[in-house]
Amino acid sequence: MPNIYTSPLVSVLMPAYNHAPYVRAAVESVLGQTYGNLELVVIDDASMDETWEVLQSFEDARLRRYRHDANQGAHATLNEALGLARGEFVAIINSDDVFAPDRIAACLETLHDTDADLVGSDIVLIDAAGEPVPEHWWVRAFSDLKRVWIETGDWHATMLHGNVFMTTSNCVFRRSWLEAVGDFRDLRYVLDYEWLLRGLIKDRRLAWLDAPLLHYRLHESNTISERPLAANLECAAMLRALAPQLLGANALERMRLEHLAAQWARIEQYQGEIWATLRHEALAAKEAELFPLIADRDALIAERDVWIAERDQLIARQAEWIADRDRWIMERDGWIAERDARIAADEAALALCREENALLEASTSYRLGRRLTAPVRWLRGWLARWQ
Numbered sequence: 238m239p240n241i242y243t244s245p246l247v248s249v250l251m252p253a254y255n256h257a258p259y260v261r262a263a264v265e266s267v268l269g270q271t272y273g274n275l276e277l278v279v280i281d282d283a284s285m286d287e288t289w290e291v292l293q294s295f296e297d298a299r300l301r302r303y304r305h306d307a308n309q310g311a312h313a314t315l316n317e318a319l320g321l322a323r324g325e326f327v328a329i330i331n332s333d334d335v336f337a338p339d340r341i342a343a344c345l346e347t348l349h350d351t352d353a354d355l356v357g358s359d360i361v362l363i364d365a366a367g368e369p370v371p372e373h374w375w376v377r378a379f380s381d382l383k384r385v386w387i388e389t390g391d392w393h394a395t396m397l398h399g400n401v402f403m404t405t406s407n408c409v410f411r412r413s414w415l416e417a418v419g420d421f422r423d424l425r426y427v428l429d430y431e432w433l434l435r436g437l438i439k440d441r442r443l444a445w446l447d448a449p450l451l452h453y454r455l456h457e458s459n460t461i462s463e464r465p466l467a468a469n470l471e472c473a474a475m476l477r478a479l480a481p482q483l484l485g486a487n488a489l490e491r492m493r494l495e496h497l498a499a500q501w502a503r504i505e506q507y508q509g510e511i512w513a514t515l516r517h518e519a520l521a522a523k524e525a526e527l528f529p530l531i532a533d534r535d536a537l538i539a540e541r542d543v544w545i546a547e548r549d550q551l552i553a554r555q556a557e558w559i560a561d562r563d564r565w566i567m568e569r570d571g572w573i574a575e576r577d578a579r580i581a582a583d584e585a586a587l588a589l590c591r592e593e594n595a596l597l598e599a600s601t602s603y604r605l606g607r608r609l610t611a612p613v614r615w616l617r618g619w620l621a622r623w624q
Contacts, residue, residue: 247276247345248324250330254314256331257291259365266330312420334451354442358446363452397476400430402433406453424475438479
């Protein structure tokens with residue numbers, strides 16, 4: 238067994254894209270491995286967040302950083318990283334996942350002991366904060382796939398049941414695997430699954446470590462929950478394409494399976510067409526119900542709009558009438574205020590006259606004059622009675 242602490246070189250490949258909250262933990266989990274002879278090749282696939290700034294903050298000679306000017310996608314970034322790898326062994330980690338400290342050492346030991354070409358391990362599902370997620374459909378699916386491997390011990394049966402490796406982060410392999418299998422293909426959801434199945438077709442040997450050496454992070458931007466229907470359709474098409482090579486032991490069996498796969502493809506096509514037809518018919522039926530309702534609604538809207546227009550006209554006329562009355566009231570208020578001012582002035586003048594008259598009547602000259610003219614007033618009064 239080789240001394241895993243000094244040799245051979247292990248290239249850890251990390252495609253990174255918009256994982257600024259998680260990439261530091263991913264990088265630290267690789268650089269903190271108990272196995273020291275490694276290089277970490279990170280390619281930032283034109284992230285739009287602070288991923289590149291986080292990567293720039295590390296100072297470690299084992300870290301090699303590259304950055305794309307434009308996004309190229311997961312498969313192209315992975316293939317570029319594979320071409321940059323210098324190690325005899327290669328591991329992959331996504332920029333939001335975390336390696337256990339002894340993952341690389343344990344995987345190298347298993348590859349040596351089993352003479353396998355690629356090894357995976359048990360996985361712990363964690364959330365965005367790094368805490369374990371004990372209950373989730375992913376956990377149940379993973380447990381089901383592990384059960385198949387435990388019960389059958391057959392990699393073809395296990396991998397046909399589903400991808401127990403679950404993610405590219407769970408692949409540690411010899412360079413000979415890469416030389417036999419080649420690069421990843423341009424698939425959105427199952428590029429790792431297809432790559433592993435091609436390894437089985439090439440008679441590469443798989444191994445499994447029943448130890449939780451990988452922490453797979455579940456968060457809101459995971460590809461696994463992006464478009465479930467598209468992911469399942471891509472998986473079905475991939476399995477159909479590889480089934481003849483996976484299951485055919487000879488040319489005759491492969492020929493038969495190719496025809497089965499062609500039938501399978503037609504069935505999927507017919508299912509899609511039937512589903513589209515049924516959906517169209519259901520839509521047409523709904524439209525038949527909906528259009529009269531729309532017509533009734535539109536008629537009600539038109540009637541309502543007429544009422545609103547009539548109401549607005551009445552309101553406008555009423556507003557004009559009110560404005561006229563307000564102007565009339567304002568005019569009267571002005572007139573009343575003018576009369577009030579004149580009355581107040583007259584009352585003030587009258588009060589002054591009364592005051593002056595009272596002073597006059599109280600004067601000595603007025604009383605004396607009244608006595609002197611009393612005979613005259615008496616004579617005038619007597620004459621007035623006899624006339």
